[in-house]
Amino acid sequence: xxxxxxxSIHPLMQQTAPIxxxxxxxxxxxxxxxxxxxQLGTLSVxxxxxxxxxILVAVGKQPTAVVVSADGQWAxxxxxxxxxxxxxxxxxxxxxxxxxxxGQPFSLAARSGVTE
Numbered sequence: 676x677x678x679x680x681x682x683s684i685h686p687l688m689q690q691t692a693p694i695x696x697x698x699x700x701x702x703x704x705x706x707x708x709x710x711x712x713x714q715l716g717t718l719s720v721x722x723x724x725x726x727x728x729x730i731l732v733a734v735g736k737q738p739t740a741v742v743v744s745a746d747g748q749w750a751x752x753x754x755x756x757x758x759x760x761x762x763x764x765x766x767x768x769x770x771x772x773x774x775x776x777x778g779q780p781f782s783l784a785a786r787s788g789v790t791e
Contacts, residue, residue, distance in 0.1 A: 698740055702765070704747030711738040711752065718752055718761075720768055730768050734761040742785040753780035 700709045706723040712731075716738060720730040735754025743750050743765070750763040758779055762772040 698738075700741045700743045700750070702743055702747045703745055705765075707765075709741050709743065709750055711741050713737050713739065716754070718750065718763060720765070732763060732768050732770060734763070734770060735759045735773065739781050740783045742783045744785060751783055751785070753783050755779040755781055 698711045701707070701723075702709070708721040708723055710719045710721060711717070711734075712719065715731075716734055716736050717731045718734050718738065718741060720732070722729075734752045735757035737754060737756035738752050738761075739755045740753040741750055748765055750765055752761040752763065754761060756779065758776055760774040760776055760780060760783070761770050762774065763769065764771045
């Protein structure tokens with residue numbers, strides 16, 4: 676831990692962070708944080724407790740946005756340069772679908788309760 680101005684600071688996470696984290700999202704159900712690395716084209720899954728090592732999954736070129744479903748089962752990643760959306764099944768941390776889109780997706784929004 677580190678002492679600063681009479682306070683003791685204890686790090687909560689002892690993990691290696693992505694090289695160039697662009698966007699972050701947090702799981703609504705699990706103790707996980709999701710970080711995009713635009714240079715590597717990866718989604719990092721970080722254990723918020725700091726116990727488990729990070730898991731990286733390749734998504735697309737220049738990922739710029741990530742959203743997590745309300746049930747914590749899915750992550751959707753906008754890949755600007757590849758012009759795709761990666762659909763990641765979080766329990767296995769694997770890309771199960773890559774959806775081509777027109778233009779360069781820069782952001783995403785999630786809406787709960789949609790069954791279509």
